Amino acid sequence: MTNALIVIDVQNDFCPGGALAVAGGDEIVPGINAAMNDFDAVILTQDWHPAGHSSFASSHDAEPMSLTEMPYGPQVLWPDHCIQGSVGANFHANLTVDRADMIIRKGYNPAIDSYSAFFENDHKTPTGLEGYLRTRGIETLTLVGLATDFCVNYSAVDAAKLGFDVTVAMDLCRAIDFDGSLQAARDGMIAAGVKLK
Ligand code: VGL
Ligand code: ZN
Numbered sequence: 001m002t003n004a005l006i007v008i009d010v011q012n013d014f015c016p017g018g019a020l021a022v023a024g025g026d027e028i029v030p031g032i033n034a035a036m037n038d039f040d041a042v043i044l045t046q047d048w049h050p051a052g053h054s055s056f057a058s059s060h061d062a063e064p065m066s067l068t069e070m071p072y073g074p075q076v077l078w079p080d081h082c083i084q085g086s087v088g089a090n091f092h093a094n095l096t097v098d099r100a101d102m103i104i105r106k107g108y109n110p111a112i113d114s115y116s117a118f119f120e121n122d123h124k125t126p127t128g129l130e131g132y133l134r135t136r137g138i139e140t141l142t143l144v145g146l147a148t149d150f151c152v153n154y155s156a157v158d159a160a161k162l163g164f165d166v167t168v169a170m171d172l173c174r175a176i177d178f179d180g181s182l183q184a185a186r187d188g189m190i191a192a193g194v195k196l197k
Contacts, residue, residue: 002040002041002136002137002138002139002140003039003040003041003138003139003140003141003142004039004040004041004042004043004133004138004140004141004142005032005035005036005038005039005041005042005043005141005142005144006043006044006045006117006141006142006143006144006145006155007032007042007043007044007045007095007100007144007145008045008117008143008144008145008146008151008152008155008173009045009046009047009082009145009146009147009151010025010028010029010032010044010091010092010095010145010146011046011047011082011088011089011090011091011092011146012087012088012089012090012091012092012093013047013081013082013086013088013089014047014081014082014146014147015092015146018081018088019079019080019081019082019088020078020079020081020082020176022146022147022174022175022176023174024174025092025146025147025174026092026094027174028144028145028146028171028172028173028174029092029094029095030094031144031171031172032095032096032144032145032172033094033095033096033099035142035144035169035172036096036099039142040138041101041102041136041138042099042100042101043100043101043102043103043104043129043132044091044095044097044100044102044103044104045103045104045105045106045117045145045151045155046082046089046091046103046104046105046106047081047082047089047105047106047107047114047151048082048084048089048105048106048107048108049081049082049083049084049089049107049108050083050084050108050110051080051083051084052110053080053083053107053110053113054070054075054110054111054112054113055075055076055077055078055107055113056077056078056079056080056081057077057078057079058079058080060077062077063077064077064078064079065077065078065178070112070113070121071122072112072121072122072123073121075113075121076178082107084108102132104117104127104128104129104132106120106127109125112125114127115150115151115153115154115155116151116154116155116157116158117129117151117155117158117159118130118155118158118159118162119158130162133164138164139164139165140164140165141159141164141165141166141167142166142167142168142169142197143155143156143159143166143167143168143169143173144168144169144172144173145172145173146173146174147173147174147175147176148168148170148173148174148175148176148182148185149175149176149177149178149181149182149184149185150176150181150185152168152173152185153185153188153189156168156189156192156194157188157189157192157194159194160189160192160193160194161192166193166194166195167194167195167196167197168189168194168195168196168197169197170196170197171197
């Protein structure tokens, strides 16, 4: 059986100094690099938004971190972040990117956000990651990265629903923790059958 490490969104904008900085986001980089040696496959995800993306507060004349209603459901409005080709969208400079077999980008659809590495926020449009994993015979996943309560959480829950064996290494994740989102994410992941380590 092949196991994979999926490294979620370890990008400059989610690290201290970035546009949507997660406290301690950079602290997990050495541990993630070390963990790569324990897996058959390493996959990185990259949040990758066009300028003017519909998840940006600036596109709605709204305050960052306010909530709006999209055709696919409620959506947090974020500061502009991870704009395609920007320094903020680059992986953290110390992340061992060379070890990755596959880099999957998400959030490129201007009208739909994509927290999950598997489906856009409409919960229908696939990113292609499921097919990649299945065709490689990968059944066991460990997720790490940023942010615990958004992209790691949505990716882990979708992966478990798709039938993968999913573990989240919580010590190699950091959270935005906005409005109770970390506790809700923990509860949701456990309910979906994700193992928290
Ligand atoms: C993320 C908010 C917006 C994440 C991405 O990587 O958790 N959060 N875009
Ligand atoms: Zn984003």
